[in-house]
Amino acid sequence: MHELPIMEDVLNVVLDFGKSHKAKKIVKIKLQTSAASGIIPKWATLFFKMIAQDTIAQDCTLEFEMEPIKIVCRNCSQKSEIKTNPPVFVCSACGSDEVSVLSARKLRIESIEIL
Amino acid sequence: MEVTRVIEIKKNVLERNDVHADELRIMLAQKGTFLLNLMSSPGSGKTSLILRTIEKLKQKLRLGVIEADIDSTVDAERVENSGVPAVQLHTGGMCHLDAGMTHSGLQALNVEDLDLIILENVGNLVCPAEFDTGAVKNAMLLSVPEGDDKPLKYPLMFSKVDALIITKADCLPYFDFNFQAVKERVKKLNPDIEIFVTSAKTGEGIEQWTDWLLMETIAWQEKVLKLQ
Numbered sequence: 001m002h003e004l005p006i007m008e009d010v011l012n013v014v015l016d017f018g019k020s021h022k023a024k025k026i027v028k029i030k031l032q033t034s035a036a037s038g039i040i041p042k043w044a045t046l047f048f049k050m051i052a053q054d055t056i057a058q059d060c061t062l063e064f065e066m067e068p069i070k071i072v073c074r075n076c077s078q079k080s081e082i083k084t085n086p087p088v089f090v091c092s093a094c095g096s097d098e099v100s101v102l103s104a105r106k107l108r109i110e111s112i113e114i115l
Numbered sequence: 116m117e118v119t120r121v122i123e124i125k126k127n128v129l130e131r132n133d134v135h136a137d138e139l140r141i142m143l144a145q146k147g148t149f150l151l152n153l154m155s156s157p158g159s160g161k162t163s164l165i166l167r168t169i170e171k172l173k174q175k176l177r178l179g180v181i182e183a184d185i186d187s188t189v190d191a192e193r194v195e196n197s198g199v200p201a202v203q204l205h206t207g208g209m210c211h212l213d214a215g216m217t218h219s220g221l222q223a224l225n226v227e228d229l230d231l232i233i234l235e236n237v238g239n240l241v242c243p244a245e246f247d248t249g250a251v252k253n254a255m256l257l258s259v260p261e262g263d264d265k266p267l268k269y270p271l272m273f274s275k276v277d278a279l280i281i282t283k284a285d286c287l288p289y290f291d292f293n294f295q296a297v298k299e300r301v302k303k304l305n306p307d308i309e310i311f312v313t314s315a316k317t318g319e320g321i322e323q324w325t326d327w328l329l330m331e332t333i334a335w336q337e338k339v340l341k342l343q
Contacts, residue, residue, distance in 0.1 A: 002210060002242045009128040021122050037129065038245050038271070074306070089270075098303055101274070105245065109124040115117050
């Protein structure tokens with residue numbers, strides 16, 4: 001649900017950049033996020049399509065690169081990544097479930113492709 | 116065929132709220148006003164806890180409350196009737212508070228005249244955990260009737276807060292609520308968390324909670340005063 005205000009921010013940023021580069025149309029937006037950020041690409045895309053109507057970003061493709069969640073084990077101090085989906089918070093080195101999440105929340109707009 | 120151009124942006128949109136929250140924290144530190152963000156599901160007892168907290172701390176600290184609801188002024192009215200300034204924010208359907216909304220609440224209070232402001236977040240165990248409000252400390256409530264499995268189902272919230280207040284302890288005889296299991300589950304996610312067990316109805320455990328909040332506020336005020 002909160003993807004909506006976040007995607008409004010994305011729209012504002014891409015429209016700004018599009019305008020300053022005299023874009024007629026934004027064809028694609030490349031985004032990077034992590035599983036720890038709570039952004040679900042399906043919903044983010046849906047909301048974006050709704051709010052991008054009647055702008056140069058209408059009908060553009062959203063491409064998401066999903067980074068795995070980085071954790072550090074409080075038992076053996078080993079850093080690792082969670083590869084499972086849904087995420088299972090267990091150290092890959094010693095199997096302990098006493099892990100802390102290192103990944104910061106992010107939704108990064110990497111680039112836009114424009115005409 | 117038209118050739119497209121790629122424009123690099125490299126901007127994290129989630130930073131905007133974090134930056135705003137940091138700015139709020141600096142502003143509040145300059146004024147020596149401690150902001151506590153209080154979160155939970157709807158009906159866990161946030162407002163009742165706030166009213167009990169006001170009873171205990173009103174003579175020791177200058178208090179203010181910011182209420183956040185999708186609609187109604189019920190909570191802010193109850194707080195004002197207890198003699199403490201309160202502001203009601205209507206979130207317009209938003210499921211959480213962010214730094215921007217918190218800022219508008221702070222602007223409606225005389226912040227410099229207050230030692231502690233309690234921000235009662237929207238009743239929701241999911242979204243509020245993801246949005247920094249500029250608070251010094253974050254606390255959440257879990258009421259006995261909600262069940263001891265909530266730390267398993269909502270790990271993010273439980274891992275992000277400084278304090279967990281278990282409420283409605285007077286209901287224990289009617290529910291299968293395993294304290295030990297909650298404590299273990301929560302400490303795994305968040306080893307430094309403070310846990311309190313309370314009943315706003317009987318008054319049980321309220322003083323332990325308010326003593327902690329009082330100590331945290333005073334210690335923080337001394338620290339930020341020294342830095343100025």
